[in-house]
Amino acid sequence: MHRLAFLAAASAVALAAPAQAEPLKIGIIESLSGAQTSTGRLYANAVEYGVDQINKAGGFNGEPVQVTEYDNAGGAPEAADKFRQAVADGVDIIFQGASSAIAGQLTEDVRKHNIRNAGHEVMFINLGGEAMELTGEKCQFYHFRFTTTAPMRVNALVNAMKADGDLGTKVYSINQNYSWGQDMQKAVEAAADTGGYEVVGEVLHDVNKIQDFAPFVARIKAAAPDTVFTGNWSNDLLLLMKATGDAGLDVTFATAFLDQPGNIANAGKTAIGHYIANNYDNAASDGKFAEDYKAATGHYPIFVEGHSAFALAQLKQALDTLDFGGGEIDVTKIALALEDSTYDSPVGPSSVRKADHQTIRPVVVSKVVENPKYPADDTDMGFQTVKVVPGEDAIYPVQDSCQMKRPGE
């Protein structure tokens, strides 16, 4: 984005009396430098792919949809800064995924912006911020969550593993000590009755600081569970699984982020037999989307790319119902149309729950096997679908803390 060129273009547009059709502007405020770059890049790739699909079908409002990337460098203050930059550039819809803390910052920024700039609203499509408060205390009309949350992942895991006979009756919960890990722990406790298990131990540990999980593994061993639930990601997941493997402990892991790029390659054979619940897996679909994505980007969709592309596809469906006749874009109308949209994703239908703007979406439960259809990380291992749990079975009730104020109220 050449700012000078942009300024020149903006003033030229301001001077030319009959303005052209207004393009829909999308801003990706993502972690594109710093520690979370690899994840941020995947979200940005998927959004770009989705926008390309919209533009191939003719764009919106008579113009191609414009997309701009903003680098939040992995920090909330930088994200706030880039949000203002995006507003200055006239962005209508913001996408972000790689951190709940940043999602929390952006949803608040969007809320305040919309209070102060009625008629020029901005909406926020959250692709990966799974913190419960985003659809709880912080829920608001212009925020939409297009991913699962802890209860959805746990419910799906319990549902599928029980049907598969792999769940057992004793469950251990080990999670990172921050909102996500705490949400996971609560979800594991809450699902005990339906899953018919007893929580034999719980632990919350520091985030990405522990080098040796042996003491934790010793505690797990002492509790002798059948299944260990963990929402850990990155090193915390890898080191935990390795320590368990080294200790020769025979438990099944039920995870949320085992498909993060590099995990399978790093964990090696220790990973086999463990479960994961996520939004999408290539093996769970008919493969058409995976091939299309590969044709456009050079690789099969991995980790968060699939469901992020579906968010754009659902947005496209909502946009198809609207016609601003080349005039000003009304973000509130887009948000209302998105609320009413249902998208048939390759793994099942996804729709928006109006009360808190959480999407009701299928959850894919898979198991690590050898010689799968879609190998992960250039290994001979990968994911095999155990069950696709439909949205209605995975969803949880709206949180009491969500008091959404709708437009015009």
Add this chain to the structure above:
Amino acid sequence: MGSMRILALLAVLLALLIAVPPFLDLSWQNALVNVLIASLFALAFNLLAGQAGLLSFGHAAYFGIGAFAALHLMIAVEDGLAFPTPLLPLAGAAAGFLAGLVAGYFATMRSGVYFALVTLAIAELLHSLAPHLAGTFGGEAGISSMRMPWQGIVFGSMLEVYYLTLGWVMLCGLGLWAYTRTPFGRLTLALRDNEQRVLFLGYDAHRAKVVVFAISAMASGVAGSLLAISNETANYSLFATDVSAQVVLQTFVGGSTVFFGPVIGATLFTLFSFLISDLTRSWVFYQGLIFVLVMLFAPTGIGGILYELVRHRRQLDWSRLAWPALQSILGGLLLAGGIVYLTETAAVLFGQDYAMRRSGAAGALPPYELFGIGWEPAGVLTWLLPAVLLLGGGGLLVAGRRQIDGVRGRRSAPAADAAPLGGTP
């Protein structure tokens, strides 16, 4: 340079800072707010690092504490407390001062590396503690509030925030400058230059250092609270080491030996990230490169060089220096062009998009586009250009420098720490 002239210069700068922003677009107004906040933070940091000779690696702690304090007051105002919005930074000042007193008491018991490590440890302590104290710091999501109107001013627009920030930064910046001219300010310098002598003069060096530390922390707190007012949120990432590191970089690139040097560094780096960060993902690399180069070839920083030039402006033979200086600048620009070219080329050739196109082209090297021009990866021009830029630029620079040294008669540069704080009486 007389202090009157400095004040006149500041007055012109202030007039520009007041008059120009209404005509700028939103993103520039926002960038200027960030420049002002970074400038104040760097000035506050330099009070300790440049003037008292105490290099702190954990100043993010006081910046963050100021931000959280202001935010808690903002939340109280939102809930109905009658407190004027423009005075919110007072909360940051008070919290920063108190935190500075306590932390400074322990940190200044040691000096040098040990002092730096203690400050680093204190900041890290807050950084790892903050996410767990949800009541005070709001977990990893942080706390947020909204600026409330006061006396008819809504504080909704960026411009209002800008003027509020400008007012506070000017007030604190001038206050810090005035401080250096008080007897205690002079004592601060003496602490850096010869602590033993300060002791012999009958002062309690530890107590004096604690006070300097607290004042520096107070001004950092004000800077943090201004960020909180501008962002309306704060989370624990404000305590992170990169915030502490950033202010060190800015201060030393700007020049820690000149009072307003850190402002130059803060302005440069903030505008650099504003203008470059969305153009290229390699911007952090360039930023690091600038720091290394400045430290290697101009250890007194940009401010130090400017100060030297102004101080010796009458002794320097400008007519003979002009050509080699121009030549050196041209050489530097060519060299920079070569480095940017190579970095961006590497970013393209080793990037994901290119890898995909390579696999599409069955292993061959397809052409790519950079700077709006198409390039052949195996083309002669593609690699001749950076070679010419680097060699030509390097040659011009070396030749230019040699001539400058010749004109200046190989006079060794004056010792860095002999440069006073911009404006000797």
